[in-house]
Amino acid sequence: MARIPLGYHLVKHFPKCGNRDLWYKGYILVLTFLAYTTYHLSRKPIGVVKGVLHSNCSKYDDDDASIPFFPVFESNSSNVNDSCWCCWAPFGGGNANILLGSLDYAYLFAYAVGMFVSGHIGERVDLRYFLSFGMIASGFWTAMVGMAYFWNIHSFYYFIIMQIIGGLFQATGWPSVVAIVANWFGKGRRGLILGVWNTHTSLGNILGSLVAGIFVDKAWGWSFVVPGFIIGGMGVIIFLFLIVYPSDIDCKPTNSLPVPSPDPNEYSDDGEAVHSRREEQAKPEDIKAITFWGALQIPGVIEFSLCLFFAKLVSYTFLYWLPAYIHSTSHVTDERAADLSTLFDVGGILGGIFAGFLSDMADCSATVSFISLIIAAPLVYVYNAYGYISFTVSITLMAITGFFVNGPYALITTAVSADLGTHPSLKGNAKALATVSAIIDGTGTIGAAVGPLLTGVLNPNNDAEGWYKVFLMLAAAEIVGALLMVRQVIKEVRNFCRKSTVYQPLNSAPNDFDGLLDLQRYSKKQDICKHVLQRVFRING
Structure with missing residues (x-):
């Protein structure tokens, strides 16, 4: 059994209304929510600061006291742009966007590699130690990027190295928090609750923009x-x-029948001691971890990872651009741009919750993701084409785009990862969840690295034509992601139609007209499902 944290001896004295197990579930949900909020909060600054590192200096006079730093830039360099005399070297040349995109790529590629490693390690060590150490280390290396300002560092390699190290430690977060939440909430329809919980992503982005915007x-x-x-401070709290x-503090294990309190004098009806039966349950640390190859063989992992x-x-x-x-x-x-960008995340919060709600109601996470991706594809193009018309149109389109862009992202990284990590083929091996979530999110993070890098390449001059290419790329990515979901959508529609055929009318008497009418309705529903499958997905038989 894992060592009980010191803070538990304080928490256990808090007044608990109602069910004790339910209270601790809420406690864990809030704690992991705050933990990952700070992860995303610490990722946002680089996106906010880009506008200062490479700025249009025509708005400043040479002796303007409002310049946010004393620039060090060689004006006789062949790469110098006269309008960038106040930029922070080495981001003042014509290749500034490529360099800034490279920072994103270095960070996210390291994050993706670290994600696969973290999932493997997370199943084999105490997650409390692993998560708290990762948070403290992430805080240190995030601060080290900012120290370039105070130490007057202008080496591109310094920024690259800090980003790589920071990305590796940031990868400790996601596999850990997903595994911990799954330990407490188990299986079942959890799309809505994880959709609400996953708002930590957007909330962290919002807070990160606001905090970084104060100083930028x-x-x-x-x-x-x-x-x-x-x-870093939140890492100490986690520790x-x-x-x-749940078993660490004698809470009821998930996905099991209720277990009475471990009273040594308490016996069940058959005379067996209850506490001895509890001791016979498999301890979490005794469960064997799954291999990387074994996780890939779980149905749906590859498709959802690529999506x-x-x-x-x-x-x-x-997020970054x-x-x-x-x-x-x-x-x-x-500062104003950083504040306005939070509206995208506000839409993302609502989109993640709504996607989780629909997934629970219809039990079709792939279909929900597919529809969101299809709608998001034209929306990102429309935002770029018409967002400039007015301030109201811009913020409205930004929020709506965030709603549909972040919906499938939130659903796949939470509820889908948790469901696949507890797939029936694993035979109850809950320790597979960290590896599964690491594979899915790690693959996604490779895409997260490619996107910002391509943005810098497609838009080196930061002009309208470059942004047009960027948003065209984003629309194409949404379409490809939707196409990757087609097989899973077909499977969900088949399951839906199969369930509709297993129907027994409430009144099954032979002469009961209402019962017969109900049966006819469901037979018609079966025919409709078959017709949809044949015409839309072109399935024979």
């Missing part, structure tokens, strides 16, 4: 240092208060 036009180094302290397994590749490509391109896009097209300040 004054001293951009603090835009990294402050978020670094926040996630002190996180409880990994998430394209979903995260779009989502993370918005939306403030720069708003600043470039709307000519607002960097």
